[in-house]
Amino acid sequence: MQPIPDQFRDLMGAQVATLATVGPNGRPQQSLVWFLADGDQVRLSLNTSRQKTANLTGNPSCSLVIVDPANPYRYLEIRGAARVEADPDYTFADKVGGKYGADLRQHDAPGESRVVVTVPAERVRAVDMSA
């Protein structure tokens, strides 16, 4: 594990992260996701019907980028192997909803469910291209 540098820790409170996963064909996919910081881990609530969720189940290696909303040249990249766990009663989804003032159930169709994706900071790159 690598620590998040103190001078970049503010980014752990940002609104969105870019998640990169790899499909079974070896091709990367990216999407913007809501997240919660939990110490040096990043945690996501993902709908099980999404391609990114299927990708993580097959290949847990992923990367998250969090950009400073005030400075697009300052960002954190966090890489790690994701742990994927069921969240059948929306316990974790409701924590994420608390950060965003949203009910994640409203993003899901009938029959869909949620998982908690935990990404430990195995590798951290803290970049400030404007410095």
Add this chain to the structure above:
Amino acid sequence: MQPIPDQFRDLMGAQVATLATVGPNGRPQQSLVWFLADGDQVRLSLNTSRQKTANLTGNPSCSLVIVDPANPYRYLEIRGAARVEADPDYTFADKVGGKYGADLRQHDAPGESRVVVTVPAERVRAVDMSA
């Protein structure tokens, strides 16, 4: 190929994109990059010493995300197989420098060189989570 939707074409003029590549170990890497739009292609000037450049040489599949600087919930994802070509005399690097008011030679150490990376929009996702 897929066209960039007209209502998202403004993002092709943004300042930065997030590039995702896949390493020889099957793990994704992300970094922020400068880019030029060329119709429905995205073109980058990369230093040959970087991990992302090595990754693209081994596995050309990549993904680019361009986020609306005024709305972090509105973005384009462009996926394609990158073409990597030498740029020994900085012809293309100088075009990128023209967009950013920068001389890319100043980002390179002695002995390093540049390639032009062209990513055709084989797959396009235009997302507005705020709509």
